[in-house]
Amino acid sequence: MTSQAANGQLGPKHRHGVRRTVLVLAIVVGAFFLLPFVQILLMK
């Protein structure tokens, strides 16, 4: 009983867009997680 979107019924345009958005955001998340560690290393 999942919704259409969950069943992959997004159009190919949407699917690509969503994938690209998530990829970019995931990279941003990783970068910001590392930020405090980098900051501390730089201050040493």
Added chain:
Amino acid sequence: MTSGSIRTDGAEPGRGLGIKRAVAAALAPMLALCAGIAQANPEPGQLNMTRGVTTWSGEPYFLNNVALGVCVVIGIVVFGAMFIAMFRFRKSRGAVPEKWSHNTTVEIIWTAIPVLILMALAWMATGGLVSFADTTGAQMTIKVTGYQWKWRYDYVDYQGKPVSKVGFMSRLDELSDKTRQLGSGMDPYAVKTGNENTYLLNVDKPLVLPIHTKIRFVITSEDVIHSWWVPAFGWKMDAIPGIVNSAWTNINEAGTYRGQCAELCGQDHGFMPIVVKAVSQEDFNKWLAAQEQANAPAPAATPAAASTAAAPAGHG
């Protein structure tokens, strides 16, 4: 001798204060009501910040009053406009909605006016900040160390000469400590020193300081972060392990000034007050001489007076 240099120290912020006083008076005359009742220690029903008793403590006080006045005026204008709108443009009064949703002129005006007000406030605040940051020219140094849950005071130097072995722990007085225990059955209103209620605001050994002397504090901690705050001095400064912070004060009036630890430091954070006894320079000289004498013959005998020389030199 030193009083001349004190005057010069005091003159800069004093002149700044004069201007601010004028601004405060012009902007918010109603504040005079609150200003009139300012005092050093907390009073029941106190509504405004204390004016304080030092050469610098007027800075936060006047900034507070000016900023409050500015906020009250802006508030009256904005909320006034809003209440007029809510009264005039009600559907029940037959108001018909207008269509406009944009007006560049007023938008520019209400962006520019706050910018100007902020610039004025920033200018005043910067002056106070710069004078606070200048800890040079101090005639005395006190080292303050925070512990869970007491303070330690060490007299480092006075009038250019090192002070030998004057230092002690200062903790909550016994009566307050007994009264504050859960289920003690004792009445906090009965904890008095003279006529003043000193529940949780009294210590066994106060920090004794001379008036009319620029005193530099170096503040650190041995365990967690504390914050040394006497409202009558106008500032608080965190006591942080591994770091030595500095601040200064120059007390104008003799008296007893009470404060508390201001940074959460564990279960007894609320029970490590600060008491400063400000006395005349002559009385202070006598007191310091007596302390030095008492500690000199047998320094090892009084653990409370552990050598100041052994104070963490590495922190500097």
Added chain:
Amino acid sequence: MAHEATHDHHDHHHAPQGFFQRWVMSTNHKDIGTLYLVFSLTMFFIGGSFAMVIRAELFKPGLDLVQPYFFNEMTTMHALVMIFGAIMPAFVGLGNWMIPLMIGAPDMALPRMNNLSFWILPFAFALMLSTLFLPGGGPAGGWTMYPPLSLQSSSLAYVVFAIHLMGISSIMGAINIIATILNMRAPGMDLLKMPVFVWSWLITAFLLIAVMPVLAGAVTMLLTDKYFGTSFFNPGGGGDPVLYQHVFWFFGHPEVYIMILPAFGIISEIVPTFARKPIFGYRAMVYAIACIAFLSFIVWAHHMFAVGLPLGADIFFMYATMLIAVPTGVKVFNWVATMWGGSMTFETPMLFAVAFIILFTIGGFSGLMLALVPADFQYHDTYFVVAHFHYVLVTGAAFAIMGGTYYWLPKWTGHMYNEFWGKVHFWCSVVFVNVLFFPQHFLGLAGMPRRIPDYNVAFANFNMISSIGGFLFGASQLIFLGVVVHCAFFARKKAADRVWEGAKGLEWTVPSPAPHHTFEVPPVVRDEELAHGHVDD
């Protein structure tokens, strides 16, 4: 109109029948939104009960009820539960429900991840709240968890793990919202035609993406300092406790705006609806939110003026902080200008919006005062600060959430809530919240520090007033619970599709209650249907 576009496919229109399947396995944005909102309301009452303990202990001088350590557990848990459990999930819930409806999307872009983001939360909070019942007690070092004090807590590992879970949940939620808004808008729903609420959430989601990982990094360092012998914040090993505060507030200040920007969005929906006039300066509103979000990244050290920053840093952070007053002022002025020349009625959502504008602005005023560093040397860590952030978060964020709930509740349930009891709830809340928090300004100015379980008798009178206000404000929220439960299960009065006369936007074109699936075929967006689409500015 757009109604045709949501034309019924009866086989798709009904929710799954089984309770477990419907709620636990849900991928439906409306059901997950409801779950978030119910969770948030639960946490609101749990966090509120902690606040009642705090106010009861502070009712009069002398320790009467709890030990100081338990008091500190209460202040810490109250903050963590209210911030991460009540306010943030409430906004995510409102976003889940309303964003797809507002932009004409069939669901969120990543529905299964949506389910995961929600279901992490109950486990995270179970873990965190369980520490209260464990030997050694819960966290008691304040929600900011400053080392070295937080390292003395034996429940640090539980709290850090719980915060990691909440962070993962928030990050997934934020990614989902951004992906939805950027990719799933109906044709014709340009970015600058989106409702302000959607804009505010888009910007908030970017803030979440940027700062939740930083918090994760900071608490990870706490964990390794305590259990793995590192010395990030241990001066004995060459570390620096102040560094934690820098990292924490780099998260913490944007976090404050995460809790208020969606509230700005909600108020920007409610005010034009009940003023029956398009929002004044739509673009200025959007740019102001973006501007506030940007500034939030360069003001973090204004929480640290007493740690002994260099003079230059004090001055920079003071100026940057004061600058925030400009875009925030623009928002307030624009809300007032929206009302000016309108045709206003004052149903419960509008009452909450009006109270929000006044009381949030009072919180903003005290924020401006706190920005002035010399004055902050006095205000810092006193009840003045407590009063300030409760005006911003309770009469700001929480009032906006309540207003938004009343505003959209008929759309969710298909029934009108009881307007009389909604107004009773409003008036009780607005009166008692001021009795609760306004005297705290005086306490702070007179010199009462925060986070103390007991105080000198000089602070007695205002503390007692504040406590009385606190108990009554807490009790008033039971009315809210009653109104919501009544509306969801017992109300008879049917709500129209366009619940409010002046309401505009796609969410009002679908039936009330909103069917399980909406906009399966993208709606045809007509500009005059939108709140801002027809406005040339």
